Amino acid sequence: xxxxxxxxxxxxxxxxxxxxxxxxxxxxxxxxxxxxxxxxxxxxxxxxxxxxxxxxxxxxxxxxxxxxxxxxxxxxxxxxxxxxxxxxxxxxxxxxxxxxxxxxxxxxxxxxxxxxxxxxxxxxxxxxxxxxxxxxxxxxxxxxxxxxxxxxxxxxxxxxxxxxxxxxxxxxxxxxxxxxxxxxxxxxxxxxxxxxxxxxxxxxxxxxxxxxxxxxxxxxxxxxxxxxxxxxxxxxxxxxxxxxxxxxxxxxxxxxxxxxxxxxxxxxxxxxxxxxxxxxxxxxxxxxxxxxxxxxxxxxxxxxxxxxxxxxxxxxxxxxxxxxxxxxxxxxxxxxxxxxxxxxxxxxxxxxxxxxxxxxxxxxxxxxxxxxxxxxxxxxxxxxxxxxxxxxxxxxxxxxxxxxxxxxxxxxxxxxxxxxxxxxxxxxxxxxxxxxxxxxxxxxxxxxxxxxxxxxxxxxxxxxxxxxxxxxxxxxxxxxxxxxxxxxxxxxxxxxxxxxxxxxxxxxxxxxxxxxxxxxxxxxxxxxxxxxxxxxxxxxxxxxxxxxxxxxxxxxxxxxxxxxxxxxxxxxxxxxxxxxxxxxxxxxxxxxxxxxxxxxxxxxxxxxxxxxxxxxxxxxxxxxxxxxxxxxxxxxxxxxxxxxxxxxxxxxxxxxxxxxxxxxxxx
Ligand code: CA
Numbered sequence: 016x017x018x019x020x021x022x023x024x025x026x027x028x029x030x031x032x033x034x035x036x037x038x039x040x041x042x043x044x045x046x047x048x049x050x051x052x053x054x055x056x057x058x059x060x061x062x063x064x065x066x067x068x069x070x071x072x073x074x075x076x077x078x079x080x081x082x083x084x085x086x087x088x089x090x091x092x093x094x095x096x097x098x099x100x101x102x103x104x105x106x107x108x109x110x111x112x113x114x115x116x117x118x119x120x121x122x123x124x125x126x127x128x129x130x131x132x133x134x135x136x137x138x139x140x141x142x143x144x145x146x147x148x149x150x151x152x153x154x155x156x157x158x159x160x161x162x163x164x165x166x167x168x169x170x171x172x173x174x175x176x177x178x179x180x181x182x183x184x185x186x187x188x189x190x191x192x193x194x195x196x197x198x199x200x201x202x203x204x205x206x207x208x209x210x211x212x213x214x215x216x217x218x219x220x221x222x223x224x225x226x227x228x229x230x231x232x233x234x235x236x237x238x239x240x241x242x243x244x245x246x247x248x249x250x251x252x253x254x255x256x257x258x259x260x261x262x263x264x265x266x267x268x269x270x271x272x273x274x275x276x277x278x279x280x281x282x283x284x285x286x287x288x289x290x291x292x293x294x295x296x297x298x299x300x301x302x303x304x305x306x307x308x309x310x311x312x313x314x315x316x317x318x319x320x321x322x323x324x325x326x327x328x329x330x331x332x333x334x335x336x337x338x339x340x341x342x343x344x345x346x347x348x349x350x351x352x353x354x355x356x357x358x359x360x361x362x363x364x365x366x367x368x369x370x371x372x373x374x375x376x377x378x379x380x381x382x383x384x385x386x387x388x389x390x391x392x393x394x395x396x397x398x399x400x401x402x403x404x405x406x407x408x409x410x411x412x413x414x415x416x417x418x419x420x421x422x423x424x425x426x427x428x429x430x431x432x433x434x435x436x437x438x439x440x441x442x443x444x445x446x447x448x449x450x451x452x453x454x455x456x457x458x459x460x461x462x463x464x465x466x467x468x469x470x471x472x473x474x475x476x477x478x479x480x481x482x483x484x485x486x487x488x489x490x491x492x493x494x495x496x497x498x499x500x501x502x503x504x505x506x507x508x509x510x511x512x513x514x515x516x517x518x519x520x521x522x523x524x525x526x527x528x529x530x531x532x533x534x535x536x537x538x539x540x541x542x543x544x545x546x547x548x549x550x551x552x553x554x555x556x557x558x559x560x561x562x563x564x565x566x567x568x569x570x571x572x573x574x575x576x577x578x579x580x581x582x583x584x585x586x587x588x589x590x591x592x593x594x595x596x597x598x599x600x601x602x603x604x605x606x607x608x609x610x611x612x613x614x615x616x617x618x619x620x621x622x623x624x625x626x627x628x629x630x631x632x633x634x635x636x637x638x639x640x641x642x643x644x645x646x647x648x649x650x651x652x653x654x655x656x657x658x659x660x661x662x663x664x665x666x667x668x669x670x671x672x673x674x675x676x677x678x679x680x681x682x
Contacts, residue, residue, distance in 0.1 A: 019263050030379075037320055047103055052136065058134045059147065061151075063281055070134060073340060075602065078105045080107045084115075085141070087143070087146060103342075117141055135309055137308075144255045147652050152274075155276040157283045172592060176228050177535055178493055179229060179537035181264050183217065184201070184561065186556045190206065190561075191369050204217060218563075219285075219288070222540060227291075231261070232294060233262055235254055235261055236251070236255045238251075240268035241268070248553060252332070253297075253306075254298075256521075265277050270535070290520045292460070293363065298347045298371070298679060299329070317340070321402075330399055335398075337372070356386060363392050367398055373417050377421075422486045422487055423481075425462060430456070439502065444632075444634040445521040445675070448634075451474060456468045460598075462479055463483065465597060483592065487533050489531045492536055514675070524652065524677040527678070528583070546558055601614055612631070629678075643680070645668070649661040649680060650679070651679045651681060652679035657662070664681060
């Protein structure tokens with residue numbers, strides 16, 4: 016499956032001993048000299064003395080640089096032989112500054128010239144990323160770029176993450192956006208539907224999220240950039256050039272300046288709106304195997320293999336990369352550093368992070384936080400298949416305590432709230448399935464150790480794997496699997512839409528009041544449907560594009576989301592930063608009622624103005640009645656309504672929580 020991006024399997028469970036790799040090849044790779052790209056001088060640099068090429072290819076018998084004046088379909092205007100240099104590299108120089116030109120490399124390996132490649136460090140390319148481009152990056156900077164900064168993030172738990180695909184956000188005619196499907200879509204202010212509700216960047220501001228998480232935006236394979244009128248859609252989990260923006264999101268893929276400049280303009284516009292930008296990165300596999308840029312520069316080296324030398328496949332996409340090897344580790348670390356420095360990226364979401372080793376991820380976090388301590392790093396703490404990398408070295412969810420400054424998605428809370436991700440009909444706590452109360456509690460305490468939480472009753476993980484709430488991303492849905500609207504439709508077959516919207520409110524209220532960092536996927540706030548398509552990675556815009564007329568149709572739900580985010584922002588008690596604080600300040604009530612979880616956050620936790628916040632979730636189909644102590648309570652959420660300023664006062668005593676709803680009070 017070359018163009019997969021499905022990430023459907025959730026194999027965080029520890030499997031049997033992985034297949035041993037080929038010992039001869041491992042010894043050969045380990046003996047290869049390496050060259051760190053910490054100074055950004057690999058492959059191509061321009062200075063006053065001309066243009067310099069340095070390719071890491073330790074086994075190449077010969078290598079050449081081919082220079083072109085156009086991005087494809089033309090003969091080279093020059094071919095320069097490369098000479099062997101230090102650290103496994105080969106070099107070549109041109110006395111001219113070759114701005115405006117394109118280049119490729121080709122190497123001779125085992126007596127054979129391999130196909131041309133733009134290399135692995137191309138930072139600008141022409142159409143379909145075939146040839147690397149030589150451009151002056153300072154000419155791609157928007158006005159004010161030197162002073163551009165993302166939002167300040169004191170703690171990971173202060174972030175509210177909104178995952179989006181460029182086409183989903185803007186392609187629908189109702190978006191009112193001019194640059195549909197482009198980076199520039201989010202630079203347009205004042206866009207509205209016909210009825211006047213805001214869309215695009217204004218919508219994001221109105222909602223109150225702190226960060227957008229953009230689905231893969233580096234150059235990927237599956238959309239033909241030479242035929243954009245075909246309007247092909249793909250999530251983009253099929254990497255080609257890791258250090259170049261995707262051309263189909265630019266207004267002109269043939270112009271290498273356009274994709275760089277336009278992505279920067281998008282980031283600048285979001286930063287100016289106070290919103291950070293998190294990039295989805297997919298270093299775990301490449302779109303192709305023998306034809307990838309990795310394979311054409313250093314055959315074999317960048318990938319893991321089985322003993323029979325076939326590609327191992329923990330990505331379920333045909334191959335997996337080898338982060339434990341020095342040059343690959345250096346590639347990942349310096350690639351994310353490059354995006355942080357050149358594009359001012361505020362965070363990184365690692366696809367199938369457990370394919371990478373723990374040590375690499377720790378270096379990633381350490382190096383990124385040297386550049387900007389506000390950068391947020393999280394990933395999928397699982398693989399999609401078995402790997403030769405030993406389980407103990409994998410950046411798994413269960414190993415996250417060994418990774419300071421890195422968070423993982425909580426599939427525990429995800430599956431407990433709405434039902435199992437792969438079984439459409441399965442219900443969760445918020446839709447009336449009993450027996451998930453303990454996993455909801457695990458979600459509330461962000462998978463940290465708590466004296467009142469029994470991890471043996473958890474649905475997925477059986478121990479407190481997080482050492483801090485800053486290591487947990489809470490969500491009920493993302494681009495993978497059924498979106499929340501469709502999951503509720505599939506699991507509540509005889510329900511009305513009003514009942515499903517009610518369940519959606521309860522589900523997200525659990526996410527947004529839990530410790531950890533909340534995450535939603537675009538369109539949930541307007542009750543967007545993908546017509547029941549659970550893996551829409553290559554579905555057309557008719558499935559994926561968000562119909563923004565839903566925003567006025569479901570205005571009450573949108574307001575609920577907006578107020579839910581405001582509630583979280585106004586109460587630091589929901590955003591604690593240590594496991595100790597959570598254990599000390601959260602006290603669960605022993606209700607022993609199916610589909611009811613009730614707890615208090617005490618002691619003005621994390622500097623909160625409230626002495627106590629009481630949160631009661633009733634996922635059942637009957638009202639739950641309880642007694643609260645006498646006092647000056649203010650009710651913030653009740654029976655599907657929410658207002659961070661307070662809905663009404665309450666003096667204590669008996670109170671009833673209607674079916675499928677949350678009650679939140681403070682005093
Ligand atoms: Ca592409």
